[in-house]
Amino acid sequence: MTKQLNVLTEEQVNQFLTDGYLVVKDLFSQEDIRTIEDTFEEISHTTVPGLFEPDLSGEVEDPLKRYPRVMHPHRFNDTAKQYLLHEPVMAVLADLYGEEALAAQSMFYYKPPGSRGQALHQDNFYLQVEPGNCIAAWTAIDAANEENGGLLIVPKTSAHEISCPELADSTESFTTHYVKPPKDQKAMPVIMDKGDVLFFNGNLIHGSYRNKTKDQFRRAFICHYANASATHISNHYRPLFRQDGTPVDLEINTDGGPCGIEFETAYPH
Template sequence: MTTKLKTITNEQKEQFEKAGYLIVKEVFTIEEIKEIDENFMSMSNEVIPGCFAPDLSQSLKEGEGDPLKRYPRMMHPHRVNDVAMKYMLHPKVMKILADLFEEEALAAQSMFYFKPPGARGQALHQDNFYLKVEPGTCIAAWTAVDSADQENGTLLVVPKTNNDELYCPEKADAKESFTTHYVKVPKGLKAEPAILDQGDVLFFNGNLIHGSYRNKTKDRFRKSFICHYAGESTTKIGSFYSPLFKGNGSKVEPETNLDSGPCGEVFDVEYPH
């Protein structure tokens, strides 16, 4: 029986199920993107325990060290910031996710990536390797706060890997990736850039292989607000991602998934996605 869609089209749902990802244009208005941008740029000027720890002495000037020391990624800002919570649970995003999950969505994680000029990218990986959602998998909603293209290091996706099992990663090239895990592109497939304008959202399956190259520009950030979600039928999730939140802001606390995953405990040392 076909589930009746409430927000996206049948063609969009088919795209998501076949390729593992879907770009939805203009999910957020310019005014909403401005609010997100100004909120996180303001937060970037302070140390927020458990969420964000910039080295405020670092400079973005070319050749003066790692720009990610000044602008590292922000983890779980919804736990300390109302604007982050507001947009993680944005009704339009939650409705799209309900169509993709075929059930109501629960928010598991929020992140903000600044990706300043010259910053390294993130090696190819799979999100559910870290979130450990059971049954099924998670879905990411990757919002372009700045226009994202190949020059400033937009996301790369490997279509049709959404139905693959989780791969055991190899060690990433630290010169190009700020994270340590790397998943090879399966034979016969290739990574493709997802080009987004401000306010567009890329939704993708938690088993989809994805990552990014460095920001090659000298004067453009590639800021993005990224959230991960599970379906309401989720019974287990990694402890770092609990509690989950319904669209109305109420908490849900599924069983903590203590399984070390398909590759053993040695891989749990990676900082949570």
């Protein structure tokens, strides 16, 4: 990195560049985490057409029907937008990119007890940030581990090209795409404390376990970002935002990625 670092050490940046991921602590205060918890607890009792549509009947067998993920909460909730643009997170991203980051997406996962995980996949297959790459900031609102459905990553796969996915096992994954790790490389769990933030490269193969507990949610606030020098992104993620909230419209990436336009409708992120 030639640009002077603001918040990270050279060792941290080198780990991200080598392994494709980095866990950073203390970017959110306990008050921040409580605010996020309270905000999404309130949202969980509402319906937002196209972005959050829970089954509130009380008669569902699949826990993800009652608690689906919230898509783009920053588009309808000011608190979600505030934390999408959280200055400590944006500062880390600026060090990882070597330039300003643009916020492209927010999500919230409730991951209730018994719910399926998400098959291994690569984020930039969907975001299609060019030139450059997306980076995810995955914040643990609850401690995440192997029992409650914590995240799985395949280290160093950030150096691999985007792969065309296979069909996932629907009994274990709520999404349909599965990317097989390279030969002799295996997924490993990332054990996270409440409030930890995992940053990872858009090519890194990752997914999550099923929540095997009977009484623990595994909530996470997940945001995706693009480098300011990017010119194209998938249409689903526009507009993007600078840290000060100014909207930025990149060009729509229309080529469908490496596997063609038929995959564009999948939109799992």
